[in-house]
Amino acid sequence: xxxxxxxxxxxxxxxxxxxxxxxxxxxxxxxxxxxxxxxxxxxxxxxxxxxxxxxxxxxxxxxxxxxxxxxxxxxxxxxxxxxxxxxxxxxxxxxxxxxxxxxxxxxxxxxxxxxxxxxxxxxxxxxxxxxxxxxxxxxxxxxxxxxxxxxxxxxxxxxxxxxxxxxxxxxxxxxxxxxxxxxxxxxxxxxxxxxxxxxxxxxxxxxxxxxxxxxxxxxxxxxxxxxxxxxxxxxxxxxxxxxxxxxxxxxxxxxxxxxxxxxxxxxxxxxxxxxxxxxxxx
Numbered sequence: 001x002x003x004x005x006x007x008x009x010x011x012x013x014x015x016x017x018x019x020x021x022x023x024x025x026x027x028x029x030x031x032x033x034x035x036x037x038x039x040x041x042x043x044x045x046x047x048x049x050x051x052x053x054x055x056x057x058x059x060x061x062x063x064x065x066x067x068x069x070x071x072x073x074x075x076x077x078x079x080x081x082x083x084x085x086x087x088x089x090x091x092x093x094x095x096x097x098x099x100x101x102x103x104x105x106x107x108x109x110x111x112x113x114x115x116x117x118x119x120x121x122x123x124x125x126x127x128x129x130x131x132x133x134x135x136x137x138x139x140x141x142x143x144x145x146x147x148x149x150x151x152x153x154x155x156x157x158x159x160x161x162x163x164x165x166x167x168x169x170x171x172x173x174x175x176x177x178x179x180x181x182x183x184x185x186x187x188x189x190x191x192x193x194x195x196x197x198x199x200x201x202x203x204x205x206x207x208x209x210x211x212x213x214x215x216x217x218x219x220x221x222x223x224x225x226x227x228x229x230x231x232x233x234x235x236x237x238x239x240x241x242x243x244x245x246x247x248x249x250x251x252x253x254x255x256x257x258x259x260x261x262x263x264x265x266x267x268x269x270x271x272x273x274x275x276x277x278x279x280x281x282x
Contacts, residue, residue: 003031006099008092008124009063010037014105014137019066021135021277022103023074028169032078033070035063036095038088052085059083089123096128103133108274110138122268125280126252131162136274140246143276145226147175147242148249149234149266152208155251159281163249164216164223166279170246173224174216177241178209179234198231205229235269242275249279 007022009015019035026033037059042052063081070079084091096102106121125132148163150156160176167174180201182193206229216225230237242248250267267280 002098002100003029004034004099005031005101005103006034006036006092006095008038008088008102008104009035009066010105011062012105012107012137014107014135016105017137018103018105018133018135019070021133022101023070023077025101026077027074030076031100033080034095034099035066035079035081036092037063037081037083038091039083039085040088042085056083056085089120089127092124093127093129096124096130096132099130101131101133102128103135106134106136106271106274108136108138108272110136111273122271125267125271128280128282131279131281133277133279134271134274135277140276143244143246145173145175145245146170146247146249147177147238147245147276149238149251150176150178150209150212151234151251152212153251155282157212157251159249159251159279160212160216162279162281163247164220166247166249168220168223172246173226175226175228175241175245176209176213177228177230177238178205178212179230179232179237180205181233182231202229202231234266238266239270239273239275242278245276247277247279248275249281252280252282 005022005026007019009019022033025031039052039055039059042048060081060083063083067079067081070077092102104121104124121134125134146163146167148160150160164174182201209227209229213225216223228241238248250270252267270278
């Protein structure tokens, strides 16, 4: 079984938070770390080789500094570094095929900062072969709970399994969230619905959540599970609940050769305004 956590490292502050998060997990689970730095943007112009070589040398020095700190703080955690030139998205997706987990940083700094500006995180999460953890550029210490979004799909089942294992390992409660959204119609501008319809939507969603959670108590008998069934828009509801959580977990619905590189809209919206450290699970 692959026990490597790969971390995409840049010179941005968010990358430092990603390294710290990955180190804590590797130390707790006896995993190894691989720090990967990518020099992108090469066009093949005359004289560019020397520039790329200098950039690679600087990247290796940055990675070596991280590795030296890791060896000093956690001697039991094996760590290796790799610097290469190429497309960062392609390099990290390829690295994910040999990893148990891929960790990257995000430039999102919390409410009021606007959505995350880079598209790399979304593309990496959509194309990766392993779960991807995205670490925002703000302090998440002191938070509790692992929040997972559940909609009855295969992707959300995988997300639930990942979330339950993390919550059990961390000794945190698992907050399982299912959200239902009433159908919209052009003439129903006031959003008035028959009460029976709303009651049945709530009941159907509660049943979906109950079925998804059926085996969790057997697999994790000591895990505290809180069930939340809410009316609203999924990314907003899950994001609001996860703002005080230690970890949020969502599934991606990508399937097939092309769909693999497309992230579900809910997951993409959550990554755009990260409520906390967030894992995207295929």
